[in-house]
Amino acid sequence: MSTAKATTSLNDSGLKPSTILASQSPDKTGPLDPEQLRKIHAYWRAANYLSVGQIYLCENPLLREPLKLEHVKQLLLGHWGTTPGQNFIYAHLNRVIKEHDLNMIYISGPGHGAPAVVGNVYLEGTYSEVYPNISEDEAGLKKLFKQFSFPGGISSHVSPQTPGSIHEGGELGYSISHAFGAAFDNPDLVVACVVGDGEAETGPLATAWHSNKFLDPITDGVVLPILNLNGFKISNPTVLARITHEELEHLFLGYGWTPYFVEGEDPETMHQIMAATLDKVVEQIQKIQHDARIQGNATRPRWPMIVLRSLKGWTGPKVIDGLPVEGTFRAHQVPLSVSSSTPPDHLEQLESWMRSYKPEELFDERGRLLPELAALAPEGDRRMGANPHANGGKLLRRLHMPDFRDYAVNVPAPTAVEAGNVHVLGPFLRDVIKLNENPRNFRIFGPDETISNRLEAVFEVTNRQWDAATVANDEFLAPCGDVIEMLSEHQCEGWLEGYLLTGRHGLFNSYEAFIRIVDSMFTQHAKWLKMSLELPWRRKIASLNYLLTSHVWRQDHNGFTHQDPGFIDHVINKKSEMVRVYLPPDANCLLSTMDHCLRSLNYINLVVCGKHDAPQWLTMDAAVEHCTEGIGIWQWASNDQDGEPDVVMACAGDVPTLETLAAVSILREHLPELKIRVVNVVDLMRLEPDTEGPHGMSDVEYDSLFTKDKHIIFAFHGYPWLVHRLTYRRANRNLHVRGYKEEGTITTAFDMTVMNDMDRFHLVIDTVDRLPQTGSKGAYLKQQLADKLVEHRRYIKEHGVDMPEIREWKWGDSK
Structure with missing residues (x-):
């Protein structure tokens, strides 16, 4: 050929x-x-x-x-x-x-x-x-x-x-x-x-x-x-x-x-x-x-x-x-x-x-x-x-930020008040929008869930951007607005990435289970950020911020399909230099965390927090200190100040925190001789060794919190094995993690924790099983709690809600 x-x-x-x-022919012309x-x-x-x-x-x-x-x-x-x-x-x-x-x-x-x-x-x-x-x-x-x-x-x-x-x-x-x-x-x-x-x-x-x-x-x-x-x-x-x-x-x-x-x-x-x-x-x-x-x-x-x-x-x-x-x-x-x-x-x-x-x-x-x-x-x-728009860091303008402390929940004592954590965040985001309106530099993207996720306060100052037809009784629709919603997580993610890559700021709010739809898009953005950091001519851009709510532990009417905390695992797979995972336990911690995330550059920040009314734990000053450290001992809930603890009760996430503190109160009432240390984790990346990531703890820091050999009962928001993965190199091998294990249905909030063995009663039983010094007192307590679990099951089947002692529990009631 x-x-x-x-x-x-x-x-x-x-x-x-x-x-x-x-x-050249007059019959064949063009510009x-x-x-x-x-x-x-x-x-x-x-x-x-x-x-x-x-x-x-x-x-x-x-x-x-x-x-x-x-x-x-x-x-x-x-x-x-x-x-x-x-x-x-x-x-x-x-x-x-x-x-x-x-x-x-x-x-x-x-x-x-x-x-x-x-x-x-x-x-x-x-x-x-x-x-x-x-x-x-x-x-x-x-x-x-x-x-x-x-x-x-x-x-x-x-x-x-x-x-x-x-x-x-x-x-x-x-x-x-x-x-x-x-x-x-x-x-x-x-x-x-x-x-x-x-x-x-x-x-x-x-x-x-x-x-x-x-x-x-x-x-x-x-x-x-x-x-x-x-x-x-x-x-x-x-x-x-x-x-x-x-x-x-x-x-x-x-x-x-x-x-x-x-x-x-x-x-x-x-x-x-x-x-x-x-x-x-x-x-x-x-x-x-x-x-x-x-x-x-x-x-x-x-x-x-x-x-x-x-x-x-x-x-x-x-x-x-x-x-x-x-x-x-x-x-x-x-x-x-x-x-x-x-x-x-x-x-x-x-x-x-x-x-x-x-x-x-x-x-x-x-x-x-x-x-x-x-x-x-x-x-x-x-x-x-x-074109500078293709290197968005060149055009980046920092956000004008309100003082997040101005939106604090007044917490006179732990659990003295309840509030919807994400609902408290709404006015803060409203004012972020207001302060960055001219020129617009911040948008919220989400799949038709901004109101469902209780961020409705933002609509006091803006609308959903919408240039299709409108009819009577539509709400918050206008050709120009700071919120863009479409029932496609792919579009919301892609729009936000394009917005960030050209030098602006934003937030993606979604249900926790369905953020998995954008797993591959998150992966590519994480890889983009990693490679960009290796290129001196690429300027830093605003972080990609996720706020996930309607989470695994509170799906009262949605059931099993809406229960999946696995996006946390997917995020942790990426380079530690690129990703952060935050599990604020209450509204003040959420405000502090979100302020930090919106100010950060070149990260992917994942924040998971519930939208339902929940106990509030920390004052704003205490929340700022706790979130700055990312992990710490809650001294007010601990009683080991004068010696080594018998057990470390750890928690990460709003619902795990509630169940852990309730478990601690039971232990302190029935086994007052036990020395208990309570450790709360906000920044999940703090658990990994400092040799693996820039936010990890040294072995000395980790051991000072968790001890080298005491039993750790850890209640975690997501899949239990993730905590093991982050800590497998640590000296203390006595780690017992409770979390989501693919058990769920349409049920009460507390029953979701019971189905996955992360409720207060199971946490106490776990503790007693690992502390032989509790002796017969521990055995009788285990039997009492087993009876409580039977009572719980009978009660919710008859009444459709959790028992009053669960719904109305306050810190200090029984400790």
Whole structure:
């Protein structure tokens, strides 16, 4: 098979001869004159050349000598199929940025699109500014090529290492969510979001098209989705590529968009159509914004979007080993294998493919992009790789914060008052919103649970942002608001991440069980933060803050489906430098914790606390001291001040704290000779050794709290084995943890603890079982408590509520 048959046939300009003649015909017009057309096509060729070079070459970057096998990487990794389409898009976006002075960032949704984005950021000059060792010359090109998918180099997907990126290329499904998060409260920003047609099959992406109902054309920027419809995934066709044009158009019309189609194979025709389409789209965007901002048109607009239907692996090899490649699934990854074990003509085909882009016409003798082509890219911060919104820490403004102490619950004595912990937090968050309203710098995101989670105080100063229809009796809906709710945890997470990555602050509130839906999104954000900290040019951004309530221990009417504290385990799996898990036991501790979280940078903070009325333990001063330390002895509940304790009663979480203190009161009444130490944990990361994380305790600190050998009865909010995992290196092996063990149903609050053996009675029995010195007094107490458990079961089945002695218990009643 000849090389000519395996590659696209091009003339000196890189355009098919027939299309050059057509471009000069009065019947074939477009916004690009012949010279503009020649240049933009050359720029596209340059980007394609760099993309192929990154996948294949480690030497001879400009093909100044015949290609040899030693010039090719021994391990070929990367994805070609999506790349030429993205290069085509990037080149045309550069043109409209320059012509209209647009403030635009680029989000690459297709997985593994790094060859395109890295290549374009290099061509525009940003890459060499960020990484001076990757210089704009032949030596720099060699390094650029070699580092791609190479040990110690960069990944094959867009990552934090890529200037201009706020979206991890492997996160299929979240590109539009991130794009809208970036656009909120950025009225001058245009977010060009390329959506892969494989990515478009994911549930989060399919739902994300509805984000246009939450965008305010007055106060927000705009998202321009570009569906890169090249027809195939790894080895299957994509759904959207195999439905009719009419069905596809109706789909997006149904979503509320105005779709524009750019379709074809001929480069010259496609350039003209794309240029004309982008001009029309920019005109439509500017008209929508003018009508809303100047004319006061309150009608929800149909924002434009583009469907780019092009060949997968466009301009690459057409046929390899007798099988079609361009325009098929075979173009998805590395379409042409080249090694000592592949047919010799594969190397020839690679050289022919790369030379078809005519690098000698694109780069000068030094290896720099020709000045006339380099001039096509925007300048300075208008370059998409250099836009400050893609390095959000550059734009970060610290929050104006009210004094959280002003919202304190007055606690004259432990359990003297009850309050809903999250309900107390509401007025504090209300005033955070109020203080950061102009310009808006803080938002709350959640899946229709802000009121359910008892944060309704925020609606005293703001609304839910909503740009769809409203009817009588709707509440708190307005085109502009600081709360955005959609019954999709994926969208809430993606919006918040995009908001944070572009330099703002926010909070995600959710039910504890259903936050698991965003496990993978949390993972990618944690990895993004870790990599960003290793890059000196990436500025720190505001922390991703989760507030989880409606938690496992209080699902009175929801039952087993709503009982899952496993997100804590998932968070703890990540690097300790990135994550914190807080379990405040009462409202004052929650206020102190949330103030700290909202002020922090480059963390993922998980706060879990109940919304129902619950006993309040600490004064505000005591809460601040306790939360600052993260863990400590509650001396007022302990009686071991004059000697070593017989047992350590530890707790982490609001309900475990209640049950532990109730258990302590029983022990102190019936076994007053026992010396008991009560340790409460707010910051879960304090349990791990300081050798494993920056917030951990030294062995000396840990032993001073928990002793080296006394029994520890630990009541924990989540799965018991997590505490064991955090403490397995400690000297004290006498650790007995009670927590959630997948037992639950629709039942009373106290019965949930009984079903999982974490109630006060089981905690006392556990203690007696491990302290033989309690003797017969302990045995009689165990029998009394066993009887109580029987009485409890009988009582709730008859009355439907917990026994009065459980519901009305106060510290000091029986100790």
